[in-house]
Amino acid sequence: MTEQTPSVTLSPAWQRRFDFFSVYGLPNSSPESKAVYRSLPFGTKMRIxxxxxxxFFGPIYFFVKGMWRKGLTLFGIAMALSVVLVVLDVSDNVARAAGIAVASVAMSTANYAYYLHVTRSSQSWNLFEGFGRRR
Known part of the structure; x- marks a missing residue:
């Protein structure tokens, strides 16, 4: 881990995630990373x-990890979505599904966002920074 900043010490679980991200990028960012990701055991895939x-904690998790800009973005998305759903007077099931969708975005973006925060000192507001295909 040569890219790691000295002020942050990482647990072995985070080190494994960072090693994967530094070598392959996001799991679906290239054909090579997709193949390696698919070959991993289920538990390892879930951890990465x-x-x-x-x-479960959404924006609070981002704030605690020091990624307050991304946490505010996630909070803003959740609040805007809540306002739209209240104005449209949707059913409780639709509102719950929207809440689960926002939580799923937080869950799927947090690991790579933290990787960028630690290794590249990312100060971006973009939750999806780095997502997409590598060229």
Missing amino acids: GSNFPAF
């Missing part, structure tokens, strides 16, 4: 691609 504390 998902972050359950981010699912």
Whole structure:
């Protein structure tokens, strides 16, 4: 881990995630990363691609990890979506589904966002920074 900043010490789980991201990028960013990701055991795939504390705590998780800009973006998305759903007077099931969707965005973006925060000192507001195909 030569890219890691000295002020942050990482647990072995985070080191494994960072190693994968530094070598392959996001799991679906290239054919090579997709092939390697698919060959991993299910538990390892879940640890690399998902972050359950981010699912349950959302913006608070981003704030605690020091990614306050992305946390505010996620909070703003959640509030805007809530306002739209209240104005449209949608059913409780639709509102719950929207809440789960916002939580799923937090869960799926948190690991790579933290990787960018630690290794590249990312100060972006974009939750999806780095997502997309590599060229």
